[in-house]
Amino acid sequence: MAALTLRALLFIVNLTFGLTLDTILGDRVQFPESEHCSERGAKLQHTLTGGSNKTVAHLEGVWKPLDDYKDRMSPNESVILNRSNINDQGLYRLTCGSEEKLIHLNVIISSDKSVTEGEAARMTFHYFTAGKLGRYRVERNTQLVFELDLSSGSTSQGSGFENRTSVAPHWSSDGDLTLTLQGVKPEDRGAYFLYVLKNRKRGHLQAVRMRVSPALNTPEERNPGQTTCTPQQPPCKGTPWIPLAIIVALVLVALAVYRQRICWS
Ligand SMILES: *[C@@H]1O[C@H](CO)[C@@H](O)[C@H](O)[C@H]1NC(C)=O
Ligand SMILES: *[C@@H]1O[C@H](CO)[C@@H](O)[C@H](O)[C@H]1NC(C)=O
Ligand SMILES: *[C@@H]1O[C@H](CO)[C@@H](O)[C@H](O)[C@H]1NC(C)=O
Ligand SMILES: *[C@@H]1O[C@H](CO)[C@@H](O)[C@H](O)[C@H]1NC(C)=O
Numbered sequence: 001m002a003a004l005t006l007r008a009l010l011f012i013v014n015l016t017f018g019l020t021l022d023t024i025l026g027d028r029v030q031f032p033e034s035e036h037c038s039e040r041g042a043k044l045q046h047t048l049t050g051g052s053n054k055t056v057a058h059l060e061g062v063w064k065p066l067d068d069y070k071d072r073m074s075p076n077e078s079v080i081l082n083r084s085n086i087n088d089q090g091l092y093r094l095t096c097g098s099e100e101k102l103i104h105l106n107v108i109i110s111s112d113k114s115v116t117e118g119e120a121a122r123m124t125f126h127y128f129t130a131g132k133l134g135r136y137r138v139e140r141n142t143q144l145v146f147e148l149d150l151s152s153g154s155t156s157q158g159s160g161f162e163n164r165t166s167v168a169p170h171w172s173s174d175g176d177l178t179l180t181l182q183g184v185k186p187e188d189r190g191a192y193f194l195y196v197l198k199n200r201k202r203g204h205l206q207a208v209r210m211r212v213s214p215a216l217n218t219p220e221e222r223n224p225g226q227t228t229c230t231p232q233q234p235p236c237k238g239t240p241w242i243p244l245a246i247i248v249a250l251v252l253v254a255l256a257v258y259r260q261r262i263c264w265s
Pocket of ligand 1: 047051052053
């Protein structure tokens with residue numbers, strides 16, 4: 001399972017204000033809009049707190065990183081930062097000719113969860129539900145996993161997650177929106193984003209990266225008759241010959257050594 005490739009998780013939502021990109025801390029982040037720009041002199045700038053602008057990359061045939069980004073970005077058709085860090089979050093401005101695009105990058109610290117295939121996974125989430133406004137959503141790779149309308153209580157489940165997702169029935173009184181996913185399958189692995197959508201804005205955004213490990217003991221593997229020798233099993237009767245052969249070989253070697261010593265003395 002070490003080879004499990006949990007690649008960059010990019011998740012794009014069009015909000016009232018430009019484009020929003022979500023990435024998990026440490027993952028690769030690609031600015032997709034940069035791919036469609038071919039204007040000479042185009043640049044991608046990060047607006048830092050305080051209002052100063054820091055240029056990330058500029059277009060010279062291909063996108064080239066500026067000094068501070070050279071260790072994380074290779075010249076390419078689009079701007080890709082190999083390892084996102086917490087300082088990357090915030091507002092970006094892509095200037096392409098006369099056009100300017102705003103991109104908001106969220107860098108989210110995820111919690112890791114390892115679940116055994118077939119078992120249930122629980123993703124903790126608590127939210128103030130007393131006001132009963134908005135919708136609680138869980139997504140994976142931009143696809144819906146689960147949605148709960150906090151005002152009506154109606155739920156919907158994403159394709160592949162039907163009849164497997166639920167929240168505790170008392171969510172409305174205690175705000176516990178922890179999602180339970182039953183019967184985890186290997187294909188359920190990945191990064192899950194949990195948030196509340198209210199007035200077209202996402203709030204309380206959290207990420208869970210889930211790994212699925214294979215079930216350790218399947219009934220066949222656990223059957224002791226297949227791997228252990230028992231007196232009832234005829235095939236095991238042949239094995240005493242092996243230690244016997246080793247003993248004979250050792251005795252022959254000892255005799256040879258003994259004879260050699262006699263010859264020398
Ligand atoms: C950063 O860029 C924006 C847009 O181009 C501009 O309005 C702002 O004044 C710049 N900030 C500084 C400190 O140059
Ligand atoms: C960024 O990642 C790509 C693909 O994994 C790799 O080929 C490239 O060398 C990396 N660039 C830097 C500067 O780390
Ligand atoms: C260049 O960009 C492509 C996608 O546009 C990506 O698959 C590839 O890994 C990138 N290469 C480097 C060296 O970053
Ligand atoms: C989910 O449960 C309903 C009602 O029991 C059933 O009709 C439906 O086929 C189930 N869907 C899946 C994908 O198992």
